[in-house]
Amino acid sequence: MIAFKHRLQVLCSLCVCLLVSGCQPDTPEAMLEDYISRLNNVLEQDVTLDLSNIHPTALPRRRLRLIEETPVRQGLIEVLELRHCDLLPLIAQRNSSLGRVMQPSQKLIYELKFLVLMRQCVAQMKTANIEPEVREQIDTIWRTKQANLPIVLWNSLYNSDEMEANFSASEPPLSLPSDDPRERQQETARFASVKLSLQHFKQLTLLAEQPKNWPLPEFINDIEDDYLTLYSNRFGSRWQRSLLLTTTTLNKGADIIEKRLKIKPFCYSGHRNQKADILMNVFSKFYAGRLQPYVAKVHQQGDVWLAAHEAILQPLQSTLPEAMQQYEKHYLDRQYPDGQWQQYLQALQRHTSAWQKILRQCNMMPDGNPL
Structure with a gap:
């Protein structure tokens, strides 16, 4: 009981x-x-x-959010000309097997570093004794990369898995x-x-x-x-x-x-x-x-x-x-x-x-x- x-x-x-x-x-x-x-x-x-x-x-589907960048494609001889700009190590990194599958964050780091070095290169080329074709090539790359910056920022930030997780x-x-x-x-x-x-x-x-x-x-x-x-x-x-x-x-x-x-x-x-x-x-x-x-x-x-x-x-x-x-x-x-x-x-x-x-x-x- x-x-x-x-x-x-x-x-x-x-x-x-x-x-x-x-x-x-x-x-x-x-x-x-x-x-x-x-x-x-x-x-x-x-x-x-x-x-x-x-x-x-x-968020809208990624295919509706992605914006295509204006491509910058250079042949081997043209790329080698960029040795004047200390860009070869960075370019080699981008063209490596890992570089070709960069995550948005890594792509963003690469592009910003490339822009800074490219800007320095453009300044150096103004006083350097180089062929007009090379100078024109460098100017074209610089203008294209600069125009691509807002697209790079958008794609890297709002088209990443990390940002998608927040929506x-x-x-x-x-x-x-x-x-x-x-x-x-x-x-x-x-x-x-x-x-x-x-x-x-x-x-x-x-x-x-x-x-x-x-x-x-x-x-x-x-x-x-x-x-x-x-x-x-x-x-x-x-x-x-x-x-x-x-x-x-x-x-x-x-x-x-x-x-x-x-x-x-x-x-x-x-x-x-x-x-x-x-x-x-x-x-x-x-x-x-x-x-x-x-x-x-x-x-x-x-x-x-x-x-x-x-x-x-x-x-x-x-x-x-x-x-x-x-x-x-x-x-x-x-x-x-x-x-x-x-x-x-x-x-x-x-x-x-x-x-x-x-x-x-x-x-x-x-x-x-x-x-």
């Missing part, structure tokens, strides 16, 4: 733990669904929230804000590394707009670390899904409140009833306490991420293929009225206004409003 009572106590304890854990969803989807469920219950509505098939839109449709959303200081510190460090990598990419694309005497960026030999950072974090893909999840939830929450207020006032003449107390609990614990911190995280980090891509792409605007121009407008432009970011801002404003309206009816507006 004692053993039975002990087992019963253990079973009850487990049930309590399960119930408690059920009140603290540990995934964004569970938290968002729990919030909508509680809002439905207190306002006696039946608005459904289905987050199962919400995924970001991937994948299969990644999970960003995690909920953690109460653990160590986890928060680690997440801050990861996001800082993503920002730094995107800043490096911005510095690279600015070369397309700068005068032709730019120096090699100090970080160029370590640029593959930036590619690896993007690939391992995949922040962009996770953030875009989080944005879609929160946008959908904010609109559904507004639907519930607006639908309820259309039936009849929730409170009459500012009178605070029992239902109003329950609604205030949902507002305080599940909106301000759970949803708002997640929305703030998505908002703040996303604003930084989008600004970084806008800065990277701005010098390449005349280079972007049509498919990418459309994609950029809808998913990376913070100002485009029908874009993903503006849709989120509209949902946020609508949701906030709905809460303000119902809380004012009950004379329950807090001093400070959540985001």
Whole structure:
């Protein structure tokens, strides 16, 4: 009998733990669904929230993004003439078996180093005693390579596996804000590394707009670390899904409140009833306490991420293929009225206004409003 009572106590304890854990969803989807469920219950509505098939839109197919460069092909005798420019080791590297299958990051390093050496060569040839045909050949190579630079930057950055991973449709959303200081510190460090990598990419694309005497960026030999950072974090893909999840939830929450207020006032003449107390609990614990911190995280980090891509792409605007121009407008432009970011801002404003309206009816507006 004692053993039975002990087992019963253990079973009850487990049930309590399960119930408690059920009140603290540990995934964004569970938290968002729990919030909508509680809002439905207190306002006696039946608005459904289905987050199962919400995924970001991937980049256009690579064949639609790739831009062909103007080729520079030289015969053996012509290439040997470039010994005047100290380019032979670099050219030999490019024409090796490994050089012919360079990854985008390696191709980018090669092209930038080639341009710097080629620029020096052009300057040297102005005073060197060489045949006019050789000088013309060098000038032609220099002009072609310089004209190719925006295309090289575009192809190397936005047609790499690492960048594609940041626009994948299969990644999970960003995690909920953690109460653990160590986890928060680690997440801050990861996001800082993503920002730094995107800043490096911005510095690279600015070369397309700068005068032709730019120096090699100090970080160029370590640029593959930036590619690896993007690939391992995949922040962009996770953030875009989080944005879609929160946008959908904010609109559904507004639907519930607006639908309820259309039936009849929730409170009459500012009178605070029992239902109003329950609604205030949902507002305080599940909106301000759970949803708002997640929305703030998505908002703040996303604003930084989008600004970084806008800065990277701005010098390449005349280079972007049509498919990418459309994609950029809808998913990376913070100002485009029908874009993903503006849709989120509209949902946020609508949701906030709905809460303000119902809380004012009950004379329950807090001093400070959540985001």
